[in-house]
Amino acid sequence: MALLDVKDLRTTFRTDDGLVKAVEGVSFSVEPGQTLGIVGESGSGKSVTCLTIMGLNDRRSAVTTGEAFFKGDDLLTMPSSKLRSIRGNEIAMIFQDPMTSLNPVHTIGWQLVEAVHLHQDVSRSQARASALDVLKAVGIPRADQRIDDYPHQFSGGMRQRVMIAMALINNPDLLLADEPTNALDVKPQAQILKLMGTLQKEFGSAIVLITHDLGVVAEIADDVVVMYGAQVVERATVNELFARPSMPYTWGLLGSLPRIDHDVERLAQIPGSPPSLLNPPTGCRFHPRCKYAMSICQSVMPELLAAGGSATHLSRCHLDQATRDAEIKKLESGHFAEVT
Amino acid sequence: MSDDLLVVEGLKKHFPVTRGIVFQRQVAAVKAVDGVSFTVKRGETLGVVGESGCGKSTMARCIMRLIEPTAGRVEFEGREITGLSRHDLRPLRREMMMVLQDPYASLNPRKRVGSIVGEALEVHRLGTAAEIKKRVQELLDIVGLNPEHYNRFPHEFSGGQRQRIGVARALAVNPKLIVCDEPVSALDVSVQAQILNLLKDLQQEFGLTYIFIAHDLNVVRHISDRVMVMYLGHAVELAGKETLYHHPLHPYTGALLSAVPVPNPEAARSRQQILLEGDVPSPINPPSGCWFHTRCPRHHPGVCDVLEPQLAARAVGGHEVACHYPLERWPMSAAELAGSLRPDAA
Amino acid sequence: MTRYVIRRILWALVLFVVVTFVSYVIFFLIPADPVKLFAGRQATAEDLARAAHYYGLDQPFYVQYWKFLSRLVANGIIGKHAMGFSYANRQWISHVIKDRAPVTASLVFGGAVFWMLISVPIGILSALRPRSLADRGATIFVFIGISAHPVFLALIFLYIFGYKLQLFPIGSYADFFNPPEGQPGGPIQWAWHMFLPWCTFAILFAALYVRMIRASVIETMSEDYVRTARAKGAPEWIVMRSHILRNALLPIVTMLGMDIALGMGGAVFTESVYSLPGLGQAVVQSLETFDLPVTMGVVVFATTAVLIVNLIVDILYAFIDPRIKLA
């Protein structure tokens, strides 16, 4: 049984301008000990997907349908007391914006200790000791002196580490990490990724990792979900995705990444701008920016279907297999720039 | 005319740390930049990489004379600009422009795009109102914005478009040098690609020279001709990009390179990572001897903690490194790194 | 922290000098001829000169001000000799202030407690359920509180609760400590006498504060760190108590200092209508009789009190908001 099984998740926000469909029919599952990477453009619904699973959307404006089974129970319909006992304990989330996600009037230590006390029946000193341990683990220098500092005394990168510490402190079975390393530069990023790897090995935890950085995904993910315009457009194992990406948005994404192991004169550029979720384009969401767009793409939304004969590889595209194979060939020879 | 557009020599910037309520006295100094020397040739791109807080932005601001350096010389087109008065500096302000990291914070939200981009033209009185407007529309077109965007406000644009406005603003007065301080760090990969391509196109078209600061080594490699690695206010290695990325000499460069994520699952999983122990020391109290010795896997007691290494050519092709025990080859595993010390070499 | 406190105190001192200076200029230099006021109408030229010399008015202005300031400081502002005496009844001004300050303090500080007691729960309740019945009720209350003038309210309260229902006394005051012989006194009498004035005085501020607290709580509820608290699995009441309220009430605390100062001005109306023998009443009387020293004494005293209250609030604020300490 999968640890987390998300089925046809949909989240709609009521706004003054109308209904924003931020997540539309997202499905995926994560096994214990596995890492799922979610990549995609800014505004494609990655964060909202995770917030919805945690039940943290604003109750007044968000409407959610679908199912999200965690260890067999649907998180979306369970009583709130049960959900509370799972949150922060069995499922923890690292939020995207570390600058604003810590409470400015409490010390770092206080906030970590609170996280322990909410789920474990331990003494203050024990809770504080584990707070200190986890701060050290995420690489806060002189943690024993800094534990009583306030968030504003920490830099952005350090606050992000504190957020990570807070998520890890109860050794969750499932970690939802929303761009956990975007405020860090290369060195600390490697350290944090290693730490998450350790969590996984020691406790068999599963990780859902949201990121813009395909390099990070290549490094630690087992499966990858590519999102575009509130939908999943491609889902595959990490090797499949990088070896045989099978729809134009993914091609663009891979090609737009400057990389140390490849030389390109120009990076691939996805023309145009992301789709409006208020008035999404008809047919395929990507067609206004896609150089392969055919007439069917403008009217019919492609289904998420098996691509390239692998059961684990799904993509949402009308293109025929021959065209895709030709493109993948080009990609292999490093001609990223010509993709779009 | 000489080949060198910009010559920086022994640049230092120390920020005073003060105590006292009414009368402030200096108790220490943050050595943000502590003796950096390099040259930038016409039409090339010098990439600058290094961990957060190593003094990249401070160095850029000193070169632009946005802050006064504590010591050192900056020569632009053969003319020393440190020590120039505000008045004498004015014509130079047209030759060097800056593009900043945060496209949200660096544009005045109450001004229209037209006047943001045309501001420098107005300040330097380069033309009549009509001419300026025409030039601004031209610039918007160059950076891939619609000239109709002239009357819009910054908040009506996406992050990538805002960064284009920042680039257009920098281009307005036909500068020779553009200093880009993390221009793409806040952007989505696909938008990042647009800006990087744009910068490259502009360089080809107008023969621009860039100093490009970033912490993403993939990005720096893509855009730069030569790369300088900084650590704790010092330049520790400076080389052509191919040389630097394929044959790094400084252990710190090696460690940085080994941690760069590669978007290739097999390569990413099989490579050796060198994780550095400990944290960057405080720039108020930098370590004695080599600045990096507290975290260096090759640190050799008695040499590295005593002698300050100088940035000097160590290999062919102007490859400069400041290290007593440079790497012999690359890649190297962590064990090799520690084991391959040659105490006799210094 | 100490640095911050010391800086705030230095600031308060500077403000004190500025305020006393301005008051001094206004009250002693602008009236055409203060000597005449002192010496009386039928004074001869010789009398005038003597009076001028007696009051030090023949000396240069800065010397006068310096003397005034040093007397003020040396006598601790409310000391007997700090501010001279009244023209009208030759009473020491310090006595006037000592008699009347407790009344105004009762009104203003009691009123402040009152308005906080009203506005905090209402503000929070209406923030929790926007557009609910309770929220709409609160909105109506805010509307009435803001638009009704205190004098008008006071008259209505007096008529209904004092005259018709006879629940509260009309137009008198009871001392908290040591009441004069044969007069009511003590905490209960005091509170009973002050109840209607408090209501009157507090209602405007209570209304403003309900609105502010509601907005502040609503804003804080959508902060990212509140979401973090929920993600940790904290029950709603903990989220409210430790994460929302403390942050939401922070800006309110700074407002409180200012509003108590503002309230001192507003106290004049309330004191007049309820015939409370407070400072406001003293100012009104002194203005009627051209008794400038009393007016000025009260003004200097009140501004000093405001400075001190603000200083305390600022220091308090630094204790509850950790971000201030570094500033």
Ligand SMILES: Nc1ncnc2c1ncn2[C@@H]1O[C@H](COP(=O)(O)OP(=O)(O)OP(=O)(O)O)[C@@H](O)[C@H]1O
């Ligand atoms: N509370 C909300 N009310 C209305 N719209 C919202 C709300 N939260 C998110 N959205 C919209 O939902 C869409 C998806 O947002 P989301 O934060 O999931 O994007 P993302 O993929 O995480 O992007 P990024 O990479 O920039 O973090 C966006 O268009 C956003 O504007």
Ligand SMILES: Nc1ncnc2c1ncn2[C@@H]1O[C@H](COP(=O)(O)OP(=O)(O)OP(=O)(O)O)[C@@H](O)[C@H]1O
């Ligand atoms: N105005 C200032 N006063 C005191 N210290 C400063 C000042 N500006 C920068 N510093 C310090 O100087 C050092 C270098 O800062 P700088 O901003 O140049 O780093 P950076 O390399 O650009 O880092 P980042 O990648 O985070 O932008 C830091 O330790 C910083 O705290």
Ligand SMILES: [Mg+2]
């Ligand atoms: Mg997001």
Ligand SMILES: [Mg+2]
């Ligand atoms: Mg910087």
